[in-house]
Amino acid sequence: MNLDDFFVARLAGELSDEQIAAVVAEHPEAAAFLDRLDAQRAALASEAVWAEPPIGLEDLIVAAVADDDRSEVVVPVSVDGGAPVDHSSPSADQSETSPSTHPPRSGRSGRRRGVRRRLVWSCASAASVAALMALVFVLGADQGNPPEVRVELAGTEHAPSARATAALHDTERGLRIELDLDGLVPAAVDHHYHGWLLVVEQPVSIGSFRSGEQGGAIVLWAAADIDDVSALMITLEPDEGPGSGTSPNVLHGEIYKD
Amino acid sequence: MTDPTVLERFRAGDAEAVRSVYRDHGRAVFAVALSALGDRSLAEEVTQQTFLKAWRAADQLDTQREVAPWLYTIARRTAIDVWRREALRTAQSYDDPDSSLTTHPALSTPAPSFEGAWDAHQVRLAVEGLDDDERAVVRLAHFEGLSHAEIATRLDLPLGTVKSRSHRAHRRLAARLAYLVEDSS
Numbered sequence: 001m002n003l004d005d006f007f008v009a010r011l012a013g014e015l016s017d018e019q020i021a022a023v024v025a026e027h028p029e030a031a032a033f034l035d036r037l038d039a040q041r042a043a044l045a046s047e048a049v050w051a052e053p054p055i056g057l058e059d060l061i062v063a064a065v066a067d068d069d070r071s072e073v074v075v076p077v078s079v080d081g082g083a084p085v086d087h088s089s090p091s092a093d094q095s096e097t098s099p100s101t102h103p104p105r106s107g108r109s110g111r112r113r114g115v116r117r118r119l120v121w122s123c124a125s126a127a128s129v130a131a132l133m134a135l136v137f138v139l140g141a142d143q144g145n146p147p148e149v150r151v152e153l154a155g156t157e158h159a160p161s162a163r164a165t166a167a168l169h170d171t172e173r174g175l176r177i178e179l180d181l182d183g184l185v186p187a188a189v190d191h192h193y194h195g196w197l198l199v200v201e202q203p204v205s206i207g208s209f210r211s212g213e214q215g216g217a218i219v220l221w222a223a224a225d226i227d228d229v230s231a232l233m234i235t236l237e238p239d240e241g242p243g244s245g246t247s248p249n250v251l252h253g254e255i256y257k258d
Numbered sequence: 259m260t261d262p263t264v265l266e267r268f269r270a271g272d273a274e275a276v277r278s279v280y281r282d283h284g285r286a287v288f289a290v291a292l293s294a295l296g297d298r299s300l301a302e303e304v305t306q307q308t309f310l311k312a313w314r315a316a317d318q319l320d321t322q323r324e325v326a327p328w329l330y331t332i333a334r335r336t337a338i339d340v341w342r343r344e345a346l347r348t349a350q351s352y353d354d355p356d357s358s359l360t361t362h363p364a365l366s367t368p369a370p371s372f373e374g375a376w377d378a379h380q381v382r383l384a385v386e387g388l389d390d391d392e393r394a395v396v397r398l399a400h401f402e403g404l405s406h407a408e409i410a411t412r413l414d415l416p417l418g419t420v421k422s423r424s425h426r427a428h429r430r431l432a433a434r435l436a437y438l439v440e441d442s443s
Binding site: 004007008009011012013039040041042043044045046047048049050051052053054057058060061062064065066068192207208209210239 | 299
């Protein structure tokens with residue numbers, strides 16, 4: 001067996017210890033390759049090599065660089081929304097970067113710029129979540145600000161002491177969701193929290209986070225039309241799962257529009 | 259691997275060139291982050307930050323050289339930054355007398371390990387170079403630990419087809435990864 005064939009067979013895991021020893025006896029230099037080949041085999045068996053990043057991450061990155069003037073310093077900020085370690089340039093816009101599985105939209109500039117301030121009634125959902133009380137304001141763009149919807153989220157039976165306020169901003173990059181949590185304990189080991197919007201009766205992922213007690217707003221993004229959003233919910237998901245929006249809700253708030 | 263003209267566009271500020279670079283290297287960057295941090299959501303963040311940092315540092319890119327090691331270096335540093343931030347938050351939470359971390363230690367942040375990150379990066383790139391049918395066989399063999407017979411059953415293929423695909427795939431992988439083996443000697 002020549003060394004090329006040895007590489008292939010070892011990588012494929014097709015050689016017994018005796019066969020390896022025979023090759024090393026014939027080609028002593030092969031002994032130096034064994035650790036590296038084993039490392040490659042270990043990589044082939046690892047989740048890291050086979051895990052797929054979220055489909056929407058590509059569009060999110062392209063949108064982010066398209067919106068970037070290349071002069072800003074990247075400040076890593078997680079969806080937890082806490083203070084970044086690097087304090088060199090913690091501007092608000094730079095702090096908005098957060099993973100999302102949905103791309104922002106484009107071509108929406110000024111679409112709802114003329115929306116006037118109005119108060120939308122609040123109401124409890126009759127059927128879905130008993131603890132739910134959603135107080136919703138749709139704030140217009142009187143001074144050129146993008147429209148904003150505020151939602152109060154109540155804890156469900158899985159997190160009765162938790163509550164949150166969410167502000168949904170319709171921006172040119174997509175729907176920006178600022179989530180201010182209160183009383184939500186950090187997720188248990190191997191679990192994380194996941195945000196969802198209910199858009200035309202379908203759950204749309206807006207990103208995940210691990211803790212609710214670090215303070216500061218969590219910023220999430222979605223590629224949804226604000227007019228189509230009817231509810232915002234936070235679920236507790238296992239880390240290993242793909243996330244489907246069907247895990248138990250811990251927070252839930254509905255958006256009522258007139 | 260990535261067309262130098264794409265890298266020229268990337269360097270010149272064509273945002274759509276980022277899409278091409280991401281398609282060639284996004285999975286490998288994600289593999290580095292996931293290998294190092296072991297957390298999918300953090301790996302997503304590292305991947306996003308890596309490409310944004312690369313975009314902002316594109317004037318340092320030598321378009322005549324392979325871009326993968328450059329992206330790996332950025333990803334590695336970004337993973338460390340993200341880990342430091344998470345570790346800081348965990349420490350702050352433990353200092354908080356009202357913290358519930360003692361009963362909910364989900365925010366424990368083990369130090370990132372880059373021991374297998376380079377191999378994960380290079381192997382992922384090599385896997386990307388396989389045909390889809392070859393990649394499926396390799397995945398089932400290594401990640402799911404199936405035998406050739408089990409793969410044949412799973413994919414509803416003749417055993418001989420699975421063996422030939424596996425051999426062809428591993429030969430291509432070995433050729434792609436040979437320089438790593440030779441470097442180690």
